[in-house]
Amino acid sequence: MIPSKSPTSVPPFIPAIVMTNMTVSTSAEQALRMAGDDFDVHEFYPVPFPDDVPVAELEKISLSKILNGVRSECDRLFKTCTEIPQSEFFGTRTEGGALPDWLSDHHDTFKEAAECGNVMARAILSALEKPLQLPPGSLLKLHRLQDDSGDFTRILRYAGDPTNEPTRPEGFPPHKDAQTVAILFAWIGGLQIPDPGIPVEGFAVKEEDWRWVKPEPGYAVVNLGDAMEIYTNKLLRSCIHRVFKSPGLQRPHDRYSVLFATRPKNDSLMKVLESPVIPPGDPTEESITSLEWGHRIIAAVQSRARARGARDLDNI
Ligand SMILES: O=C(O)CCC(=O)C(=O)O
Numbered sequence: 001m002i003p004s005k006s007p008t009s010v011p012p013f014i015p016a017i018v019m020t021n022m023t024v025s026t027s028a029e030q031a032l033r034m035a036g037d038d039f040d041v042h043e044f045y046p047v048p049f050p051d052d053v054p055v056a057e058l059e060k061i062s063l064s065k066i067l068n069g070v071r072s073e074c075d076r077l078f079k080t081c082t083e084i085p086q087s088e089f090f091g092t093r094t095e096g097g098a099l100p101d102w103l104s105d106h107h108d109t110f111k112e113a114a115e116c117g118n119v120m121a122r123a124i125l126s127a128l129e130k131p132l133q134l135p136p137g138s139l140l141k142l143h144r145l146q147d148d149s150g151d152f153t154r155i156l157r158y159a160g161d162p163t164n165e166p167t168r169p170e171g172f173p174p175h176k177d178a179q180t181v182a183i184l185f186a187w188i189g190g191l192q193i194p195d196p197g198i199p200v201e202g203f204a205v206k207e208e209d210w211r212w213v214k215p216e217p218g219y220a221v222v223n224l225g226d227a228m229e230i231y232t233n234k235l236l237r238s239c240i241h242r243v244f245k246s247p248g249l250q251r252p253h254d255r256y257s258v259l260f261a262t263r264p265k266n267d268s269l270m271k272v273l274e275s276p277v278i279p280p281g282d283p284t285e286e287s288i289t290s291l292e293w294g295h296r297i298i299a300a301v302q303s304r305a306r307a308r309g310a311r312d313l314d315n316i
């Protein structure tokens with residue numbers, strides 16, 4: 001949610017704001033470089049990621065190969081989504097939907113960034129249609145840029161901690177993404193996922209089971225969200241992650257991340273898709289629209305936040 005006033009001085013180099021000229025052939029790496037047009041990319045890497053913390057080994061998938069329809073890469077994407085348990089690595093104007101005054105000069109840039117996010121998300125969804133044995137376009141038609149949906153671009157700033165003392169909260173609590181796909185750019189550490197080998201029940205993960213995700217130049221992290229779990233009746237899983245203060249020497253530095261979130265169009269039904277490889281859904285179960293689904297999730301997040309003692313529910 002965008003606050004109505006700038007909460008802090010906004011640095012001139014927030015990456016999503018300078019993502020111009022992106023084309024369909026753009027890879028995540030080029031996107032990052034483009035984001036660097038107006039500043040030295042190395043500003044994002046003030047201190048190296050420490051080499052003495054437990055990191056998760058993530059599968060690296062080439063977005064440009066997926067955009068070019070390279071079959072082996074699409075198959076690898078599917079394999080990765082299915083084989084790593086409990087982990088995810090991967091309109092119409094509305095009232096109050098406009099950018100706040102302090103950001104309105106950047107309207108076109110935000111719009112372009114949202115288009116880029118949609119191109120990247122659709123490339124991933126399109127690559128998954130075939131191995132899921134869905135009729136071509138099944139996922140794509142639910143995620144068109146022109147349709148009303150809960151898609152958003154989120155820019156997060158996590159304040160650095162110069163004291164090096166454990167603080168509360170340490171970051172963003174464990175959660176799963178209420179989206180179809182979330183594409184995350186970050187430049188210093190903070191994101192954590194449970195050890196891929198550990199079975200996870202609900203949101204309970206033991207402290208020693210969290211693994212860091214090391215940001216790497218040219219890569220975005222792609223999270224499959226809860227909508228994919230619904231569509232595929234859990235054949236593809238969304239998984240829990242959290243954000244902690246940055247590790248090691250990175251801790252004093254502010255951390256920025258940019259998230260492109262893609263959700264199904266508002267009036268589509270959240271139900272298991274029919275395919276020979278997807279376990280059939282329960283026909284007696286009531287399907288709700290994507291819009292209603294989004295509302296229920298926000299209500300649940302707010303009640304969890306209240307239970308944690310949060311009072312400003314616009315900024316959780
Ligand atoms: O900032 C990050 O690295 C992750 C943020 C996140 O998980 C989210 O916004 O859902």
Ligand SMILES: [Fe+2]
Nearest residue numbers: 175176177241
């Ligand atoms: Fe998330």
